[in-house]
């Protein structure tokens with residue numbers, strides 16, 4: 001990796017012999033592969049380019065509005081319900097009826113679009129599989145394009161894999177989970193596809209290519225006339241939902257399918273969005289199939305939104321659970337809002353995963369998952385997320401036992417009591433302590449996650465927990481905030497203040513610990529040192545980077561060009 005003048009890497013440039021057949025104004029800088037060419041057809045690229053051209057200014061405006069909102073919060077404002085849209089919150093209206101194919105979403109498995117995991121997830125016994133181009137995926141060209149190939153084969157029902165090392169063949173069962181696809185957030189570019197000289201918007205590439213190739217088969221085999229289905233991440237305002245709604249309408253028109261065929265669940269995973277839940281559902285009324293509590297990004301967003309509010313610092317990451325008042329209020333209000341509007345209120349992800357070779361620790365982890373799921377189903381959630389196939393029976397049992405034969409609780413658990421939740425409830429500062437171990441864990445996890453991400457894995461097990469982009473973000477922004485405000489670490493009796501010297505020492509010691517834990521060979525071969533450099537810069541920079549992955553993305557872009565080196569984009 002070459003490091004350019006500004007400290008960013010210059011995209012590696014490799015010479016190519018074969019080109020994709022592209023429509024006018026489209027340039028593919030990603031590696032040529034005959035399999036990818038079946039996805040990157042001229043017509044599919046034209047569909048993506050048309051979306052890009054129609055919506056790019058709307059997207060730019062929405063991102064500009066995010067910057068404006070950030071400025072306001074940094075000057076001391078708090079997120080709030082918008083008086084201008086009070087009528088949407090107060091009037092009675094409902095979303096389009098839930099498609100029968102996805103009425104029952106008790107347990108949804110999530111995972112990256114890796115071929116084996118796609119097959120395993122679809123076979124897992126979960127009601128839904130959310131195939132992830134987002135938190136769980138490192139968005140390099142190979143991962144993205146292979147992911148598209150995998151999803152096309154999955155919807156066609158032809159996906160299979162021969163694991164030669166284990167002499168095991170993977171193929172689909174007769175009964176599979178229903179597929180939802182989560183494209184990237186609005187902020188991420190796709191630097192390998194240039195449209196009119198600019199990088200494409202990542203999520204339009206993810207959505208567009210998948211939709212183009214699979215809508216027809218999906219509606220026949222999975223959606224019973226509806227679909228395809230999507231999860232939409234990281235939105236901050238209903239204007240962003242409106243763009244998605246318009247994208248869906250355009251896609252339906254091009255495909256010649258009924259308006260309202262495409263359905264999406266929006267993740268409420270930013271603090272500003274919790275004040276916009278009615279408005280988001282309203283914008284997507286014909287296309288909505290609920291909201292989901294994306295708890296990890298939500299915690300990240302709480303820190304980010306209050307980056308300039310030293311009176312609102314979070315305690316250690318492990319102490320910010322769903323029973324903290326602000327988190328409970330968010331989940332309760334989400335349930336109330338969804339059920340009032342006739343759609344699913346989905347729960348979120350417990351971070352525990354099965355622990356191999358330690359039955360006692362495994363049972364303790366499972367018990368934490370059960371407790372979390374019991375809280376969700378009793379609160380009125382209609383379903384939940386599982387990170388691993390091994391957790392599905394326990395999650396399913398809890399939802400089945402507490403919901404009887406019902407597919408969901410939309411009409412039965414209205415949660416009118418949550419109607420009185422206020423802005424203060426949603427913003428209440430969490431209780432807890434800030435410790436040296438918290439700082440160390442953030443550092444150790446942040447660096448290891450980023451090292452995995454730079455190497456192509458967007459979701460990894462660390463210390464018996466699932467870590468993905470959302471959980472790693474919490475580690476990063478919390479370190480940044482503690483450093484920025486020189487917080488005093490309590491609980492250890494030493495009263496040490498977090499400053500650059502202390503952080504440098506922690507980084508050095510945690511790097512040594514990582515090397516010991518993973519072994520010197522893996523440590524030297526892996527991306528740990530590069531990850532440490534990026535993570536340290538992000539934690540100590542004078543202004544907080546908006547996203548960990550936006551900066552790190554520059555390190556995984558690899559351009560291919562016929563003429564030799566092309567100009568770097570960053």
Ligand SMILES: CC(=O)SCCNC(=O)CCNC(=O)[C@H](O)C(C)(C)COP(=O)(O)OP(=O)(O)OC[C@H]1O[C@@H](n2cnc3c(N)ncnc32)[C@H](O)[C@@H]1OP(=O)(O)O
Nearest residue numbers: 110111117120121135136296349387388459460461466470
């Ligand atoms: C905050 C959020 O956004 S949450 C949503 C995003 N995060 C996710 O989607 C997490 C997805 N989960 C995962 O990626 C993985 O479970 C990890 C990384 C956490 C753990 O992975 P591992 O330690 O490799 O799991 P493990 O070795 O126990 O896997 C056992 C088997 O289950 C499979 N498996 C594990 N998780 C999944 C999954 N989520 N989907 C499908 N298959 C899975 C593995 O492929 C493996 O299959 P095999 O026996 O055929 O080889």
Ligand SMILES: O=CC(=O)O
Nearest residue numbers: 294295296297470
């Ligand atoms: O996407 C889910 C989250 O918790 O973040």
Ligand SMILES: [Mg+2]
Nearest residue numbers: 135294297470
């Ligand atoms: Mg998320």
